[in-house]
Amino acid sequence: MGRALRRTSYDLNEAGLLPVEYADVLGIPFDFTAKPVVAPPAKPRETVRVRAVRPDRDALEIRFPRVEGYRIELPADRLTATFGSDSVLELTPDLVGPSVTTNRGILGEGVDLTLAHLKDMRSSTILFHLARHILTTQFRDPGEPPRLYLFGQVKRIARQWLDGGYLRCTGGTSPAQLIYQDIADRAAERIKAAITETLVGDRPVKAVLDRYNPTGSTRFVNFTTSKETRWRTDPGKCHLNWALCDSDWEAEFCRVVEGHPRVRAYVKNQSLGFEVPYRLGGEEAHRYLPDFIVCLDDGHPDPLNLIVEIKGFRGENAKDKANAVRASWVPGVNTLGQFGRWAFAEFTAVYEIEAGFARLVEGFVNRAAAA
Structure with missing residues (x-):
């Protein structure tokens, strides 16, 4: 009985749960003709190790701030x-x-x-x-x-x-x-x-960093996974050897960025520690994990760090997250000046990712040339 209660596999399924397993216990239900049924062991899923390829790809390292909150100085004269x-x-x-x-009750009118x-x-x-x-x-x-x-x-x-x-x-x-x-x-x-x-420039938002661990990096990524949806990265574009994708849309984005000449490096935000804090109400804190960070050559001496979100259905929660990145995280980090320049973009149509990304990069390049 004790042996039957032990699992034969502890690999999680696509839903992040343990798969269902059954055990036959002799005598339950009582049957003189019952015979033991041998349950074949489940084939273990293939696992890969996701890590930073060092020192061969250290030039593709991406550093980012670990933000804990924001400080906003409001003007005393007029808000817009x-x-x-x-x-x-x-x-x-x-x-x-x-x-x-x-x-409606059992008796009476509803x-x-x-x-x-x-x-x-x-x-x-x-x-x-x-x-x-x-x-x-x-x-x-x-x-x-x-x-x-x-x-x-x-x-x-x-x-x-x-x-x-x-x-x-x-x-x-x-x-x-x-x-x-x-x-x-x-x-x-x-x-x-x-x-x-509206406060960007005059009274900019300032990001408050984690005092104990203010900087994150791709160099610290090292874990093992059995996730099947993954993309083997280009050695000249990504510091990590694999990009774990939550959907085929994200795999398509990996293909697009690896083929674009303006992309210096990119990384999938999986076990990276890159989070965007935001609040709903006065005390309820949330953490938003964007999908990608892409380093672009937009014509400036330093690269532009682009936060990318691949979103199919865009509900109210997605708007809250996008507002947190655009209105607080990006201007707050840009004000610090310690982690380069940052921007944010969303892609909501899988068949338009390549064309949309090309237009987005072209817009960044044109603005840099006009500056």
């Missing part, structure tokens, strides 16, 4: 915001839950629970709640009172966001649901990102 496509928050039943729920009680809420009340939430969660230092002198400006920007059509309600949802904390957190993050982007 620049809204874009990533500023849109779409409320759907998938995001906020069903808008109509029927409760009751429909709806959002009808929210329809009487005035737009000025919704605006007040949203502005207060932004002020108390996004522009408040730890242990300090909220900056009440900014309330009027934050309220003005929140009104621009609401009146500009950046809140879209579908499936029976209502704008009044902004008074709920989870939804208000998402709206506040989008408005904060729009404000932060």
